[in-house]
Amino acid sequence: MVRPFLIGLATLAPLALPLAAQTLDDRHLPVLPRTAEDQAKIDVVLAPPTDFSAPERFEAMSAGAATVRARDNADAFSIFSENMAFEAEMDFKLGNALFRKTWVAAPSSTKASDGLGPYYNARACQDCHLKDGRGHPPANDGDGSVSMFLRLSVPGGPSPEGIADWLVTQPDPVYGGQLQDFAAPGHVPEGQMHVEWTEQPVTLADGAVVSLRAPVYSLTDPGHGAPSPDLMLSPRVAPQMIGLGMLEAIPVADILALADPDDADGDGISGRPAIVPSVEFGVPMLGRFGYKGGAASIREQSAAAFSGDMGLSTPLHPDPWGDCTPAQTGCRAAPHGQEPGVRDGLEVDGPSLDLVTFYSRNLGVPERRGVDDPQVLRGKELFYGLNCTGCHNPKFVTARLDGQPEQSFQLIWPYTDLLLHDMGPGLADNRPEGRATGSEWKTPPLWGIGLTEQVSGHSFFLHDGRARSLTEAILWHGGEAQAPRDAFAALPEPDRAALIAFLESL
Ligand code: HEC
Ligand code: HEC
Ligand SMILES: [Ca+2]
Ligand SMILES: [Ca+2]
Ligand SMILES: [Ca+2]
Structure with a gap:
């Protein structure tokens, strides 16, 4: 080459x-x-x-x-940068292991990998970013929307400082910013994503007909009360890495x-x-990641994934209950994986977040x-x-x-x-x-x-x-x-x- x-x-x-x-x-x-x-x-x-x-x-x-x-x-998407130095390969491999690691709910005997949830979308990064490639919509209902999720919000809320044209929205007061369709034993999942397809034929100039399938999304089996009538949903499949x-x-x-x-x-x-408040640096930054540019860096996107997708705390999101809202009292009373002196008192410590970031990069x-x-x-x-x-x-x-x-x-x-x-x-x-x-x-x-x-x-x-x-x-x-x-x-x-x-x- x-x-x-x-x-x-x-x-x-x-x-x-x-x-x-x-x-x-x-x-x-x-x-x-x-x-x-x-x-x-x-x-x-x-x-x-x-x-x-x-x-x-x-x-x-x-x-x-x-x-x-x-x-x-x-495996075409799972290979490390060709120009990576030999000494860096170990970090890549450790990051890969964390990306593939299956987390379990606390308390558990496997102390090194507990803290999942209580509400979550998947138990490993790799469950959504399958083969480091993209996810897919469910083939049938109940087929598990595992490699995609719904982001949630309602109108209103504060505007971050120093960012013009911010469209004011906030997490749903009960369901938060994302629908977690799984929950640890003893907890009720937030609900399921449901999709209805309608075929829409399109005729091209030369007479060829292509059918597009138009989706309509809804939240079914809500486990925490009727969702707000103002609830807005955004469906997203995991992108390639x-x-x-x-x-x-x-x-x-x-x-x-x-x-x-x-x-x-x-x-x-x-x-x-897209301009977003950086969680890590506390200033407005260009949003480069996520389908609407919601995250400024790979580290911030990865920390948000640990928190929102798996309910795992990191230095950037130290709350062990992830997306759970104050209204979700059952979640907030649940055991977590944070112990003084273990993993810096977090469910995912800083060095682990850095390894996953290095891998993703x-x-x-x-x-x-x-x-x-x-x-x-x-x-x-x-x-x-x-x-x-x-x-x-x-x-x-x-x-x-x-x-x-x-x-x-x-x-x-x-x-x-x-x-x-x-x-x-x-x-x-x-x-x-x-x-x-x-x-x-x-x-x-x-x-x-x-x-x-x-x-x-x-x-x-x-x-x-x-x-x-x-x-x-x-x-x-x-x-x-x-x-x-x-x-x-x-x-x-x-x-x-x-x-x-x-x-x-x-
Ligand atoms: C439940 C499925 C799911 C899980 C689990 C998941 N992701 Fe993602 N990932 C997504 C989706 C969906 C997006 C797009 C998010 C958006 O648009 O805001 C995304 C985006 C990303 C991006 C940005 C990619 C881009 O091109 O913008 C990175 C980096 C990433 N995820 C890393 C991770 C890491 C690291 C983990 C594990 C800690 C993880 N993800 C776990 C679904 C998932
Ligand atoms: C105005 C900006 C714009 C132009 C012009 C544009 N695209 Fe796109 N393209 C996008 C955006 C934004 C998306 C993502 C839309 C979404 O996911 O809903 C996209 C998505 C795609 C995808 C799917 C990517 C994926 O990962 O799923 C393909 C393929 C693509 N564009 C090809 C084209 C081709 C070919 C043209 C010219 C005929 C074109 N685009 C013109 C903005 C544009
Ligand atoms: Ca947790
Ligand atoms: Ca939620
Ligand atoms: Ca122009």
């Missing part, structure tokens, strides 16, 4: 940042400043392609030197530079940054397949021509990082701008989150998407897994993406196939 993009250290000179960047920074990263010389090199590699008859330089290496060899088995450290290492200024909130360039696309992105295939190249040309790139931004160069070599200064190809976009009423969950409205979603990365079937055994896409194919996923696009979606629907069949072949090669 070629080791691309190793550029020597040059003299340090500060770079002028766009105005908006002055209020948000990358304090989650050990950033070294970019030099003028770095910037000149970056400008060259980030220039859009002009020739679609051959792949661009380094294009096959989706995550730069951290890219892993594509495997033809279900690859390349997250790279997304975390993109300089915030480079993401903000793509925002166009008033659509000044008139292309119908107006990305906005270093799941490698497989290299592209078929980059020079003529059909894939034609599909790439269409991807640019239809302005899919208006949101699925092809490439970035990560920040230079001190002591984090895997992610430092790499040319990456994630196909996301990490910004929020209005995707229209079809995809709306009608549940605002932070600055994201009920119809806005953060552009997801597309790298690895062609390996979904191989890793996960299904091809369900979008935030709730409603799309059963890449074609359906594209046809669900609306709002700011209406024009590219319509242009796709108007393509002749060979061009649609080429665009899909390009996506399959990512």
Whole structure:
């Protein structure tokens, strides 16, 4: 495999940042400043392609030197960054063990892994992020919504300081911020997620008919009283875990530079940054993780998962009852796994959170397949021509990082701008989150998407897994993406196939 993009250290000179960047920074990263010389090199590699008859330089290496060899088995997303030092492998393995670890409710004889719940969605990270890939919606009711969950909220509540355009919501006073569909022995689960599908046929320009399945979600078997009539639900399947450290290492200024909130360039696309109060740093930060950009860093997202998904405390969320509200008195009276002198008095101590974070940061992105295939190249040309790139931004160069070599200064190809976009009423969950409205979603990365079937055994896409194919996923696009979606629907069949072949090669 070629080791691309190793550029020597040059003299340090500060770079002028766009105005908006002055209020948000990358304090989650050990950033070294970019030099003028770095910037000149970056400008060259980030220039859009002009020739679609051959792949661009380094294009096959989706995550730069951290890219892993594509495997033809279900472990393709479980490989550590190719450029990781030998000494770091043990941390990755320990993090993996914690990611796979099955927790048990307290009190138990296995003191080292107790503290689960009392309410929870799953007993291990890996139960949702199956094979480090994405989850899926339930095939039938009662089939366990294990790899997806419902986020909950009601209108009202406080607004965090220093963040403009915050849409005020708060956790449900009884059910909290998330529906936990399991409970420890002796406790009643909060309820179940129920989904009803309706098939909606869509006719494309050439007469082909594609059926989209439209979901309606509800909370059934509520175990803690009738839910509030104002309750808002947001269904979410677990996303794939690859390349997250790279997304975390993109300089915030480079993401903000793509925002166009008033659509000044008139292309119908107006990305906005998600800005969230950082739990770890106590300041507003760019929200990079979660479907609406609800978390600033992998560490914060992982700590929120321990708390909300499994009821486990960490240094960032020290409450051992997780999402349980004051109204859930049974939960708050339940035994927990916190003991003085054991695991720093937490259910998951700081070093364990750091290991899981290191693991999550270093799941490698497989290299592209078929980059020079003529059909894939034609599909790439269409991807640019239809302005899919208006949101699925092809490439970035990560920040230079001190002591984090895997992610430092790499040319990456994630196909996301990490910004929020209005995707229209079809995809709306009608549940605002932070600055994201009920119809806005953060552009997801597309790298690895062609390996979904191989890793996960299904091809369900979008935030709730409603799309059963890449074609359906594209046809669900609306709002700011209406024009590219319509242009796709108007393509002749060979061009649609080429665009899909390009996506399959990512
Ligand atoms: C019940 C299922 C479930 C469990 C268990 C779970 N996750 Fe997740 N995970 C999700 C969902 C759903 C999201 C998207 C969340 C959102 O949109 O707010 C997510 C998002 C993430 C992300 C951000 C990915 C991205 O692309 O934005 C990370 C990192 C993550 N989870 C790590 C973990 C870790 C670490 C654990 C174990 C401590 C864990 N998860 C347990 C379902 C789960
Ligand atoms: C206005 C921004 C925007 C444009 C333009 C856009 N997308 Fe998307 N795309 C998104 C967002 C946001 C999502 C996630 C929506 C959701 O999960 O509900 C998404 C999801 C996807 C997915 C599914 C990803 C996954 O992990 O499930 C695919 C595939 C995709 N887009 C391809 C395309 C293609 C091809 C085009 C051009 C025809 C395009 N997109 C244009 C914003 C955009
Ligand atoms: Ca607990
Ligand atoms: Ca809850
Ligand atoms: Ca625009």
